[in-house]
Amino acid sequence: MTLAATEISRPKSRVLPWVNGSAVVMTLYLVFLLLPIYWLLNMSLKTNTEILSTFSLWPQDLTFDNYRTILTDPSWYMGYVNSLIYVVINTVISISVALPAAYAFSRYHFMGDKHLFFWLLTNRMAPPAVFALPFFQLYSSVGLFDTHIAVALAHCLFNVPLAVWILEGFMRGVPKEIDETAYIDGYSFGRFFMKIFMPLIASGIGVAAFFCFMFSWVELLLSRTLTSVDAKSIAATMTRTVSASGMDWGVLAAAGVLTIVPGALVIYFVRNYIAKGFALGRV
């Protein structure tokens, strides 16, 4: 509007070719945003020689060898499998623990509820490095070192509070009178929760699960500290690619691309609710 208005007020001789301002901004934004990802993709399709010797905007010598390496070498693809296992375990634990907790926070008042609620979030803010050493020692001493469940449990430290916060926000949006109407109709608590309540907060559960999935998927420090061989995560695998023959740039780039894929897939399902999730359900 303002652009058009200034256009009109200008003397005719100085009219410039009309440029869509928002399109320019959007294009620049997307270029800055996607350039690193494009470069990763670009690298993953090149040979190591090309990566190291020349500067090329697209692969001159297109190769899928890097991907082939990852998908055939167990030391690579088992990283994905291990990550996927503990991420799924973690998501399931986090959501099933957070559901009753969030319900309690959204429905009942008890002594210290607000403090407890905030304290939960401070767990989310704590740096993982703080917990790396005690976790390593603790899990080793109870024989859980290098197991999937160890990483899944460790990640609960961050994901349970997050899931509680997100779910609480969504649950607060459901009027308490629905609960009561259900009880009056004769629903027991369990039946009400499964049949009436869960469908109402399905999008919240989806968003919370997505966040748990993503945080657990990208977390490096704890997963590397708590695993060595059997449950080694993909993030840890990627950091151990420096060999005697130097860095294998192409394979590393291909691994990076494959690491982005699950997140992109999962985000598709919750794309409509993700903003509400970032606001912890409080919109």
Next chain:
Amino acid sequence: MTLQLEGVSKGTGRETHIHPIDLTLQGGTMNVLLGPTLSGKTTLMRLMAGLDRPTEGRVLWNGEDVTAVPVQKRNVAMVYQQFINYPSITVFENIASPLRLMGKSKSDIHTAVHEAADMMKLGAMLDRKPLELSGGQQQRCALARALVKNAGLVLLDEPLANLDYKLREELRAEIPRIFEKAGSIFVYATTEPEEALLLGGNTATLWEGRVTQFGNTPTVYRKPVDATTARVFSDPPMNFLQVSKTGAKLMFGDGQSASASGSLAHLPDGRYMAGFRPNHLEVSRHAADAMEFHPQLSVTEITGSETFIHLDHNGERWVGLIHGVHNLPLDKPLPVYLDPAHVYIFDTDGGLVAPASYAAAA
């Protein structure tokens, strides 16, 4: 079928929401809980339903103590002021839900749901989700669910407050008629005296967590036991002024007086409080013995066919409801008239001494 509250009270911490209440409701009656917001109507209903446990006292259902019985096992249905339905299932399933939980057969459910839906004019909407309905239809859906359960105690908590005027009138006429057949105990909470009068039955007036009076609706309206009840059961609230009795005369100030006849004749001399309803104040003299006052006119509100006049009478605020549209000069004394037959006399503590003679005669 009876619901009995025995000394039921409710409080949290040091706050008291409901002061001990004794109340007995009979089957097949409409019982209106009338009171302003925060007077405890909803809290009282929740105690009746069993959603909340009373701090003290007992709730008896047909003489049986049900105070500790969870709400799932009670024979109640409830409709809230907000339109509460299950958003994720269809209107049919919404209405059917209490029946399904009772374990009724498929054909029974089908017949009952369709019957209730037809009564609430939802027959064509059964396949929709509640949020695809209009506000009035959503509330009808909630009412249908309460109806279909055929509960012994039906609680309606300001069910029409969030509806527009037209729908409210329509549903208000339907509700007593529809629920009448069931023979259950109906409890209907409202803030509007007019609604209580239209619904009939019995009325309990609530004020700050106390039931000030319970009885037949017209009786409560005509013979309120105290000034609080009279204030609650009058919209706009009842007006008051000081009055003193000497001999056979009631002195109203401003040199106005009325003869203390009938039951007032035996009243000991002293100071009293006189109350009259806004609609009994007149701007022209209709009765020969009407008293004349000259309060200051501060505001007039014209609602189309009626005029509300806000008056200041020696520091007391009065409201008058006058028929017709009047353009009266503001900030000037306005002569108003009051028939002594319309005056209630309360003692200085607020207890009713004598109802207005027109009401006593009715």
